[in-house]
Amino acid sequence: MIRMADAVCRDCRDWKPLDEFCASSKRPSGRGSYCKPCFNARSKASYAKRVKERYDREVKPPRTVPDGHRFCADCGTVKPVADFPRNGSDSSGYASYCKPCHNLRTRETKQRLYGGSGEYHLRRRYGVGEKEFQELLAEQGGVCAICGTPDPQHLDHDHRTGWVRGILCFNCNGGLGQFRDDQSRLAEAITYLRGTTWQRVLIHPGVYQMCSPTRGRPPSPRS
Structure with missing residues (x-):
């Protein structure tokens, strides 16, 4: 049964509701002459024809992606x-x-x-390039700014301000990072290494005594 709101598609010749036709302001009904599936097929065929005429190549079939x-x-x-x-x-x-x-x-x-990943890393993280890196290394004499190890490769910077401080070897750069760039921690570590720290020793449950500085204890004998 054909309803008054139905229209026939010129391609497939089927009667379908108007909302299954593409919109068209040129027709009194506000809908085009072709249903949406036929209109899409016509559009793809027209596009493939233009590509063939203009670029002399075939349009690739639609890709199936699971x-x-x-x-x-x-x-x-x-x-x-x-x-x-x-x-x-x-x-x-x-x-x-x-x-x-x-x-x-x-x-x-x-x-x-x-010009390479090294330059990209320096520019992105520190705001300097390989040229500035080599100039700073030359000012340091080509060695680590702390221990003097030759050919250091790690650019050190102040984590608060972002300013570059110098070029360090792997161990010195890692050491500063482990101490969180805290001068008081580093000073305490120096005091500890010198063996001049007072130690608190438990002499009774809940009772401690401050003992004189020591430089450690001898290693335990091997069993």
Whole structure:
């Protein structure tokens, strides 16, 4: 039974409700001559024809991607979403390229913009470049600013102000980090190493006695 609100599609020749036709302001009914599936098929065919005439290439068929997977445009493969890095700016929550392709693109970008990952790291974290790093190292005589170890590779900075202080070896840089750049902690550590700290010794439950400074105790004999 055909209702008054129905219309016939010129392609599939089926009678369908008007809301299944694309909108068109040029027709009295406000709807086009083709139903939505036929209109979409016509649009795809027209696009493929224009691409063929203008660029002399075929339009690739639609890609089928299973749930929980993504297509990587670089390597052209469909992979699980776990193989893609996280990206909060994308609606899916994942990046457009898989992890190997993403890492390759990142390295290429760092090389193109900064000349390498070392320059990128210095610029992003400390606000200086390799040139400034080498100048500071030359001012230090090419050695660690604390212990004098040759060829230090760690740029030290003040965590409060962000200002670069010097270039240190791995051990000295790690030591300052472990002591949290706290001068009082470092002073106490020096006092401790000198063996001049007074020690509190338990002589009775709840009773302590301050003993004279000692430099430690001899190692226990081996069993």
